[in-house]
Amino acid sequence: MRLYLHWPFCRSRCHYCDFVTRVAGAGVQRSYLRALLREMEMRACQSSKRGLRSVYLGGGTPSTLSGEEVGELLRRACGLFGRVGEPEVSVEVNPGTWECRDFLLAGKAGVNRVSIGIQSMDDTCLRLLGRSHDAGRGERAVRDAVRAGIPSVSVDLLCGLPVEFGHRPRLDLERVLELEPHHVSIYTLTLSARNRMGRAVAAGELHLPDEDRVAECYLQLSEMLRVAGYQHYEISNFCKPGHACRHNQAYWRREEYLGLGAGAHSFLSGRRYRNTESLLIYRRRLEDGRWPAVEMEPVEGESEYFERVMLGMRTARGIPRRLLRGKEDRLRELQAHGLIADEGGRVRLTEPGMLLCNAVIVELLGA
């Protein structure tokens, strides 16, 4: 069993954020935690599959919980589901939330992977993004995690910020590499009308760099990471050998997972579930002893195939060639454009191909 726990609270909302999260008082957080534990119990009773193989605590900002509280939550989960060997346990941590002590306590409770949302090492950019930390705090969070003996430390970075920010992603990465994290994720900024920066871009107050510049930047960062000894194992993810995130890999391999919390997703017995995103409805449902899932979709046939290709192609391993039988012409063409590699019975995206992942998938799956 793989378990995802969603903690939908942040200290403040970043200007580019689209996720299910809010800034709420301690009371709301406590009652949410009660509901989350309740869902965990209900699911544990019902589930026949035992033994956690990985746990991922994401958000929001789960590190608004203290190291102790996270440890407690984890102990409850392991108590209810049991575990298989030593599961990978990841927690997303925002700089400025956890002290060295929190990392230590969490580590003691079994947290063996932290993903630190540094985003940038440039104070101006961080301020403009609406992050509540500065570069110094980001750096300290990584050092604290390492000093606390967390065996796998990951760092998130952003690229593709508005040109007005004067962002220099290569400098960011250079400074991050000095900290020697085990894992680096690089995300390009994705905006929508629901967030403040998205609206500023729509209004012409901010301008996103054109796709050529973003592509160029991404390829440079990827090359820097390769030279520094990182493997590019998924579109946005790079790791030192042995440090790939096993929980996330399960998503791309279409393994089952149970997601708990408001807005969490699960994939069980060929069906995908989505919990309500409303905290209120989430709490009420659980108080009434009802499931908080509001959407269920069996994934079969064409959709299942679509998912296999779509998810598999995100990874460096790619997909077995036999999945694309009958599409040889298209494969050849995409190969000629340098977007895919076709070797050893597997098809995967090249570095430039990863940047065009959507277009390539649509091309492969198109009528």
Next chain:
Amino acid sequence: MERDRIRNFCIIAHIDHGKSTLADRFLEITDTVPRQKMADQYLDRMDLERERGITIKAQAVRMDYRLPGGETYRLNLIDTPGHVDFSYEVSRSLAACEGAVLLVDASQGVEAQTVGNAYLAVEAGLSIIPVVNKIDLPAADFEGTAMELADLLGVDTTEVMGVSAKTGEGVEALLRKVIATVPPPGGDSRLPLRALVFDSSYDVYRGVVAFIRVVEGRVSRGSRVRFMATGAEAEVDEVGYFSPDMISCQTLEAGEVGYIITGIKEVSQIKVGDTVTGRDRPALEPLPGYKEPKPVVFAGIFPVDSDDFQDLEDALGKLRLNDASLTYTRENSKALGFGFRCGFLGLLHMEIVQERLEREYGLDLVVTAPNVVYEVLLRNGETVYVHNPSDMPDMGTVREVREPYVQLTVLVPPDHVGGVLELLKERRGIFQDMVYLSGRRVEVRCRLPLAEMVMDFYDLLKSRSRGYASLDYEHIGFLPGDLVKLDILINGEPVDAFSSIVERSRAHEYGKRITRRLRELIPRQLFDVPVQAAVGSRVVARETIKARRKDVLAKCYGGDVTRKRKLLEKQKEGKKRMKMVGKVEIPQEAFINALRIGREEDGR
């Protein structure tokens, strides 16, 4: 009604000069339509006409008017279309009248089309009553406008009347003037029937309704008639007149205006300008002036969704039932699939047809940029007509390409003559002469290739004269030109829908513009796409659509796979709406907009 109490007349006016409003006042004053039932502009019946404020189909209304003295006169008001695209219809309407009210807006003055139609009326021997409308407006210049009208017709300014169709001022006096000046119709009711079809409409249940002016003889219910040009024969089911609704009657006699319904279902059998005669006692000669309307502007019309092809064909068939001047033939474009190449009388006609297809039949259409018909003389002596640039024969086999020209008249205030002359030169106009009319307006005459008009000429003329210039034109046939076919190659493959025929010396410049435009209209693909303009095998312009670099959803948040899949499925669907040309996806808009260059580039 005795014939000397009948008056057949029409109103000649430029768009927006108040023709329909004046007609409304006539209907009111004569009690033909009670005031409370009056929808504004009663005579313009089609929605489209009312919206655009123009008259497409002519109407004919019978009004009985009692003079204060006691005598009652029968006034037949024949409405004329107001646009040059329909000048043949105008000429037929004029042929059904003895008089014309020449109506000019006091704030706008005489416009080129008014001049054109006034000349048509003079040539048709009509007695003309010059009238200045909108004298109630603060901006009205009655004196100046009256002077222009007097100049135009060679009459004294005292003969020019002033009215306000809006307030009704002077309208009654105008009706009396019509009775006093327009001669009653001639013609002998005892002669064999000769009636002019000056328009027709189509009724779903009853077939074609022919609007006629009886010139000689009489036509009654049950008469057996023959249409002399088409040879169609039928028995008359119904005879009647418009008041303004259709009112049936026993007989129409020489001098009268009305309609006949014969049960004939196809408009192609009853053509405007044809002569109706008796089958058993036919006239020897038809009335003069019949012409086959010839389409001069062509465009491809394709369904956006190829499954709608049959619906489009049905819709065109139905439209043609009451628009005999619309022509269409099946066309198969490599880029756009199956559709029709349609012929129109002009640009307005084209827009109207497109709008009716979309509005009345709910079709989504791709309409290619319009082009004209070319007369191509081959080396083997044969002459072929090319309706679609992509059908142009190989230039090696061509001796000469001729293109249609128009005789163009532009009226413009002296201040803006320079800009207009410059435009005419840019657009390959052959200057003829320039005459100052009344010091307020200059008349410029030149010959212009119709192809230049079809593009965006009218918009440019308006923008370069700050809206003051007006134009009129008539088709004068084909003249040879140094013309070549310009092909557009996308990723090395010629795309027929983008071909055009241009003057050799402009091929380079034009090619540059269109390739640049296509670079903007076609989205980036997974690979570099060259866009070339070529004359024969010689590339005259080239642009490259750079390959796309980034198209990726970055974060797979918390296992939300469904949302990701749906986004990609949507992207996959979006791809279906593109037209695949070779390996390149081209959006529909590109086909519509690519050849419309010029509009955006003339910002002055």
